[in-house]
Amino acid sequence: xxxxxxxxxxxxxxxxxxxxxxxxxxxxxxxxxxxxxxxxxxxxxxxxxxxxxxxxxxxxxxxxxxxxxxxxxxxxxxxxxxxxxxxxxxxxxxxxxxxxxxxxxxxxxxxxxxxxx
Ligand code: DGP
Numbered sequence: 731x732x733x734x735x736x737x738x739x740x741x742x743x744x745x746x747x748x749x750x751x752x753x754x755x756x757x758x759x760x761x762x763x764x765x766x767x768x769x770x771x772x773x774x775x776x777x778x779x780x781x782x783x784x785x786x787x788x789x790x791x792x793x794x795x796x797x798x799x800x801x802x803x804x805x806x807x808x809x810x811x812x813x814x815x816x817x818x819x820x821x822x823x824x825x826x827x828x829x830x831x832x833x834x835x836x837x838x839x840x841x842x843x844x845x846x847x
Pocket of ligand 1: 758
């Protein structure tokens with residue numbers, strides 16, 4: 731997608747602080763970190779969101795989680811971490827290219843959202 735910022739990062743057209751790359755997956759530091767470790771994992775091929783995952787493209791999602799486990803070890807997150815996906819408007823997704831947030835290096839809170847009536 732020509733106007734997709736994460737497609738541009740995957741293509742090397744926009745710089746990113748990469749922590750992992752292979753033929754199908756890229757991981758890079760979030761520019762607005764919410765934890766001491768905050769890495770985004772994306773498929774290089776454009777998938778808009780979790781809502782667009784199908785039997786045909788879901789293999790890369792499994793691979794993303796394999797990579798996440800590897801990165802977590804490499805970045806010293808032996809005590810645990812959180813993987814977050816925001817999907818769609820209600821999920822507060824701001825970049826319309828599938829991505830998973832790998833967050834760690836501090837004790838997380840739960841629930842992750844303010845209570846509402
Ligand atoms: P989300 O709200 O789940 O769609 O998260 C999008 C994240 O992407 C947000 O934490 C900020 C990050 N982000 C947006 N643009 C860029 C960029 O150009 N470079 C990097 N490294 N991160 C970006």
